[in-house]
Amino acid sequence: MRTAFLPFSHACINEADISAVSEVLRSCRVAGDAQASQIEQCFCEYTGAREAVALSSATAGMHLVLAALGIGPGDEVITPSMTWVSTVNLIALAGAKPVFADVERDTLMVSAETIQRCVTPRTKLIIPVHFAGAAVDMEPIRRLAEWLRIFLVEDAAHALGAEYHRSRIGRTGTAVFSFHPIKSISTAEGGMLCSDNPLLAGFVRRLKFYGLGVDAYDRQGRGMPAEAEVLEPGYKYNMTDVSAALGLSQLARVEALNGRRTELAMHYLRRLEGIDEIVPLAVPQYTMRHAWRLFIVRLDTERAGMSRDAFMLKLGEKNIGTGLHFRPVHTQRYYRKTITVEPGSLANTEWNSERIVSLPLFADMTTADVDDVVDAVKAVLCGR
Numbered sequence: 325m326r327t328a329f330l331p332f333s334h335a336c337i338n339e340a341d342i343s344a345v346s347e348v349l350r351s352c353r354v355a356g357d358a359q360a361s362q363i364e365q366c367f368c369e370y371t372g373a374r375e376a377v378a379l380s381s382a383t384a385g386m387h388l389v390l391a392a393l394g395i396g397p398g399d400e401v402i403t404p405s406m407t408w409v410s411t412v413n414l415i416a417l418a419g420a421k422p423v424f425a426d427v428e429r430d431t432l433m434v435s436a437e438t439i440q441r442c443v444t445p446r447t448k449l450i451i452p453v454h455f456a457g458a459a460v461d462m463e464p465i466r467r468l469a470e471w472l473r474i475f476l477v478e479d480a481a482h483a484l485g486a487e488y489h490r491s492r493i494g495r496t497g498t499a500v501f502s503f504h505p506i507k508s509i510s511t512a513e514g515g516m517l518c519s520d521n522p523l524l525a526g527f528v529r530r531l532k533f534y535g536l537g538v539d540a541y542d543r544q545g546r547g548m549p550a551e552a553e554v555l556e557p558g559y560k561y562n563m564t565d566v567s568a569a570l571g572l573s574q575l576a577r578v579e580a581l582n583g584r585r586t587e588l589a590m591h592y593l594r595r596l597e598g599i600d601e602i603v604p605l606a607v608p609q610y611t612m613r614h615a616w617r618l619f620i621v622r623l624d625t626e627r628a629g630m631s632r633d634a635f636m637l638k639l640g641e642k643n644i645g646t647g648l649h650f651r652p653v654h655t656q657r658y659y660r661k662t663i664t665v666e667p668g669s670l671a672n673t674e675w676n677s678e679r680i681v682s683l684p685l686f687a688d689m690t691t692a693d694v695d696d697v698v699d700a701v702k703a704v705l706c707g708r
């Protein structure tokens with residue numbers, strides 16, 4: 325058994341990252357927008373996006389999208405329940421109704437078919453979620469949204485560097501990325517909205533900083549220009565230069581980080597072959613490139629003779645950290661009380677919710693770490 329605890333994930337920070345942040349701190353311009361502007365430009369170059377807006381979080385980006393579209397009482401927004409609660413919280417706070425589309429059983433992602441079953445005359449927005457680093461099959465969903473004239477925003481929190489039909493996520497349409505510490509790259513906390521819709525991007529850019537027609541400070545750090553005034557009420561969602569400096573340093577090596585996680589994921593898949601109680605998520609068969617943000621498996625609870633929760637607890641006792649991505653939103657206490665879900669309508673979501681577990685995966689891991697995880701899995705399943 326390992327003597328040192330292996331976390332499920334952590335931010336991979338190197339000396340270049342620390343130097344980049346230190347340089348900004350020494351400049352005393354910690355809240356300017358020079359670095360934030362640069363990361364927007366570099367993000368556009370990396371993803372191929374027409375516009376990019378750096379923000380304090382992905383949640384901020386989704387909030388501003390809902391505001392831009394005027395989502396409110398009487399509107400419905402379709403998204404999976406198998407996701408983090410932030411987006412659904414925002415929908416509820418706007419006074420709109422979240423409508424949950426079921427996911428495919430082996431990818432945990434929605435499809436055009438599962439979305440179409442949820443569409444009503446009140447549907448105003450569809451939010452598919454790229455999951456664990458894999459890309460949703462977007463083309464059929466885009467055709468459906470265009471046919472129905474419903475706006476489409478991709479939750480790309482897990483998808484930086486992922487590709488769909490040889491195009492990086494973020495290049496087409498509107499997508500929101502997360503730079504939380506356990507995402508593909510980190511800005512400590514932060515996010516990015518990408519869009520090929522300049523009106524939407526302009527709205528988000530304006531409302532990220534109080535509704536002023538300028539960013540936090542001008543490019544030369546001379547303070548707020550005298551002509552700056554509120555064009556409409558906004559928020560305080562801009563990314564700081566400290567965060568942006570860290571993000572720029574990490575973005576420069578995103579391909580290496582993703583590549584290392586891919587190597588580790590392939591080692592996992594080889595080592596887990598033949599363990600009947602463990603069923604990894606399927607890799608989609610359409611043309612895509614996986615970013616391997618998470619390594620998620622399902623526990624065959626019947627074969628294993630234990631619950632998923634007991635399995636996670638036993639791995640923890642062997643110094644192996646695990647995660648749960650995610651407890652479905654409709655099973656959370658507040659939403660159990662406020663949203664009615666038809667029995668059987670989320671069958672795949674609910675089946676997976678009792679079995680999923682995220683095993684450790686981050687770029688600083690070694691193949692020996694993966695071996696330790698798999699050895700611990702085998703020992704738990706054997707009752708040792």
